[in-house]
Amino acid sequence: MTRSVPDEFDVRQSQLMTRRSLLATSSAGIGAIALQRLLAAESNPNISETGNPVGGSALPHFAPKAKRVIYLFQSGGPSHVDLFDHKDELVQRHGTNLPDSVRGDQRLTGMTSSQKSFPVVKPLWGGERCGDRGTWIGNTLPYTQTIADDISIVRSMWTEAINHDPAVTYINTGSQQMGHASMGAWLSYGLGSENEDFPAYMVLLSQGSGKNPGQPLFSRLWGSGYLPSSHQGVMLRPGVNPVLYLKNPNGVTRESRRNLLDALGQLNQMQWNDAGDPETLARIEAYEMAYRMQTSVPDLTDVSDEPESTFELYGEDSRRPGSFAANCLLARRMAQRGVRFIQLFHRGWDQHVSLQDQLPRQCKDVDQASAALIKDLKRLGMLDDTLVIWGGEFGRTVYSQGELGSPTSGRDHHGRCFTTWMAGGGVNAGTDYGVTDEFSYNIVENPVHIRDLNATVLHLLGIDHERFTFKFRGLSQRLTGVEQAHVIKDLVS
Template identity: 45%
Template sequence: MSFRSRSSKDPAETCHQVSAAKQVTRRQLFQSCGVGLGKISLASMLASDFAMASGDSGPSASAGDAPGLHFPAKIKRVIYLFMAGAPSQLDLFDHKPELTRLEGKPIPPSVIAGQRYAFIQPDAAVLSPRFSFQRYGQCGAELAETLPHLSKVVDDLAIIRSVHTDQFNHAPAQIFVNTGSPIPGRPAMGSWLSYGIGSDADDLPGFVVLKSGGNLSGGAAMWSNGFLPGQHQGVPFRSAGDPILHVATPQGISRQTQRETLDLVADLNRHRLNDLDVDGIRARIDSYEMAYRMQSRAPELMDFSSESDETLALYGTSREDAGSFAKNCLLARRLAERGVRFIQLYHAGWDHHSNVEGGLRTQCKQTDQGCAALVQDLKRRGMLEDTLVVWGGEFGRTPMVEASAALGRSLGRDHHPQAFTMWMAGGGIRAGQTLGKTDDLGFHPVEDPVHVHDIQATILYLLGIDHERLTFTFAGRPFRLTDVHGHVVEKLVT
């Protein structure tokens, strides 16, 4: 079965209908204030019964129906470990001895001619790698000393050293990696997947977001549903306490009272939907129904008592840990076990314009063990073969210091969109390889360049999706995650 499309209506007719619907919705909103927005906010938690009665399953269908698969999928789910702020590939994955030889000398003008940077000076001096490198595993991949845990699973990884992007500032670059566009308002990758092929989870969202490490430049635009129906938006979770605030039944409200209230409001929503037939009402019905189901599922999800001490030690976390990246990695595995399609972990703090050495030591200490443990844990549970784990930031770091040679040593690196490193592990990935190569300064890819859109196209391919065919018509034109770009990276996949 092909993807559901919204392109069947004439654009002018659609625009007129949407405009009319918005006017009616606004007018009826004020008319219904006497009913109470509080009751509406609790609304439609019996929507699954209503949907079954009406025969409308909504835009998302279960993965068992495979409504959007264009070919057999190699994986069922994705866990994306997004390192916000741009890790320095030259100090972690892409060892360049030539930088040591040229330490302190100005970068050749021919290298940076015509390039755009955020803060770099024309006479910026070359900065050598801050850490020693060593080869690990049967594949012999080179990693920095700050990644001791990742070195243990290196044979399960495909390291891509030649990734490049179009953006050189944090917010647009982060949004670009996550949505395929630097402009806020486009659907995130997880939203596209929720819309296209649904989820295996009946009582959890299909797209879950976990955050750690501080603020994110790209903000909520990175997990927005954009112009897709609202039920496909990424849902931020917490790794301790209630995973989502304001979902639990308020104190003083009995189960019977809640049920009676929901029966009433579901009936009101049924009439409203029949009158207006707009996506906003349908999305509200779906979201509050999901919230109702989560009231019983969330406590079990957050009960880490079933996790062994050995597993907690593997991740470097504890049952009392609240909000660390390591705890989020463990929660990601638990979400994957329960059928969540796309799990996005954001860890901020990689923006090292100064003290790149100290900053990287801190960030690697916070993330290295959790990343490696996630790969190990999935593998020993037989889940890695149908799960894709992705690691990377929004761009890379320059081979020279940000300040000029004459000004001395800030020992930080500037933004570098021309080349950076990502890695993948899991189903459909040709593990134990290092793909792509940069020049002697780590400045430009010289072998197997991989664009951000190629990464996106490859992820969709592993899920059984042709990235050129997953589209949604909005404002009179079809959109897709990869815009008009992107190719599957054939050397990455089995």
């Protein structure tokens, strides 16, 4: 269905006048608010059933290839050198100093800026030529090697950010500065959920099994920023209480909870009548969503209905709540239930030290389950309209951080080039895009900025990133920022 949306100022004025007048003359209670929303949605295609404006104009702008996204975000910066971007030159030059002409005037982090030398380190575990096209994938990802024909590997990603927090913030929100809306919040705002019993945007966190705890992750990475707060990601935790404060306290029945929400709805309606703040409607919707999730979430997280073959596919770790493998299985179950944007954050890829010990462990955490998710979606006939993305905020340096050959040496951050892979959802499967130099250090063909990646994701969902905006502080904010961004048409089937 196509829905056009006016300027944000006009929407706010409509909320303050027409809908406020309706509520002021209606009987008190949550039923009146629900009725008001339905009437508003029926009479005005610019307003969603939740009472919030739908972002952009006429969403989707064109026929989408993907209905939903599963983003397997590898926080910390996976080493593209060891995993995806093999160069024979690195093997031949192992141990020699990286030429100054290759590094150029690159800004280095504080971890290696004082180094006197920058010795080249070859891929430590080798790799295989995989799939019909013979693409190179490292041996620490044997399961990923088996899905080479299903994925498109982008080896020419780049970002200006060189440290974790601005880099993770940048790729997730379109800005290195805090306060902007995350990609999932944008899609929740623009497209909503296909299932009223679940939020449009859900988040799962996991931790690598190695000694590296990884960089901290903050809730603002899945926050709504300046968008209505009802569009922020809802984090699902392992254990008996997947969503905090969702379960009724002892002695509180579902009926009494319903009565409480009705009374609270009356108070919020009074607040709305007095102030007309759209966040009041977002608060009401949050309470109602929580009430519905009291039954939908337990059904989601109870995987006892999965056959033994599912756990064999995703690996033994998928039986352990909170693991990356278990989260991949939950992501598939969320996709089946119509969740629009599902994001898995897996920490521990920041291998400044002990690369030889940490990287294989980190890969083992995610390799089987990542490949299993692709195979499972394909088996269920869902891969064609489910976009899966695998990647981090930047890559790692080809030169050694620390003494070459030391068991404690590692690789530093590298934003000039890194690798991301995509599958399903209209992606041109079984392809490689972008080329780096002989040192896997600089891009020489088809650069893809993180803004371009985000623009392409929106395009696959039927959204023109330039027209998908939200007016805030006098600017038309976009997920792709104010700089120029391009859809990578060669990645689209």
